[in-house]
Amino acid sequence: MGRALVVNMALFALLWYVGKVRPLGSKTRTVVKRRAAKFVWKPGGRDSEGFMPKVAWDTICHSRQEGGLGLKDPGKQNNAMVATWVPKALATDKEEHWILLAETSLMKSWKLARREDVWACIGIDSYLRRPVRSELWTGILKAWKEVKPDRWTEPVTKQEVLLQIIFENPKIRNGEGKMLMADRKAGSFGRTWIEQGIVRIRDIWNEFREDWCTTSEIKQRMVNLRRAEDKLAEVISAIPAQWKQILDPGSLDPPGTWYTDKQAQDKTQFWKLVSFEEGGGRKFELWLRGATQSSALLTRMEEEDRITRPPPVLTQ
Known part of the structure; x- marks a missing residue:
């Protein structure tokens, strides 16, 4: 376990730094895996000396609870790190420069009419197989294709x-x-x-x-x-x-649905549908986003402040 920790924290440190933005080649992955395995099984051996692994590489990469040493596989870790740029872009509600550059590059490569459609096409397999003009995003999309979720959640609103x-x-x-x-x-x-x-x-x-x-x-x-x-x-x-x-126009969104005011440029107020009232009204909770994106203050609506017509649906 101690040697595996050294490999993860020291030997792979520079690799993770570079691997956040650049996919590793197959030759590099092979060399790194071999050096890491040699350090685990024969730490004092010379570079010219061979070694005999006692356990398969995939096995020692399992967690200790699963019978492994918790070693990080450089290839899988690199794919996961490079692919995270996609969910980062999807979760960001600000106009970051790197996102605008990505949208512009991919929009031109895929001949799209709107920048916003880039993030929809990233979920379409046939588009992930198409070449793009950016070397950076070629690697990101290749990694994303290998790790992207294959489960679809049923919509309810x-x-x-x-x-x-x-x-x-x-x-x-x-x-x-x-x-x-x-x-x-x-x-x-x-x-x-x-x-x-x-x-x-x-x-x-x-x-x-x-x-x-x-x-x-x-x-x-x-x-x-x-x-x-x-x-x-x-x-x-x-x-x-x-x-x-x-x-259907007569269908109502279920409790738990979130709403916000589409007209407001700074989205600081959010309404959560709590329940339906007997008289036909709907009860909401008002959420105020604090100074930091992660902080929020919850305030329940009073009886006289019930909203019968909610603001437009929160864009997801």
């Missing part, structure tokens, strides 16, 4: 449904049980739609009418769109019936 990606979403399937693809294979039309700004369900939803966009509305936003009526019907038909029920 209208906003969550509207934020769902239409294409290559395992929850959205056509009459044949197939996903709507965004690659260049025959029958796929997702890439054409994505490049012209139709990426999420909200892009085919009219919030004013609380209904699906018409074919004419879709045609106004897209150039040279063929069989628009058939394709729009295919997309709407592929959306799960449960999601459509959530979007």
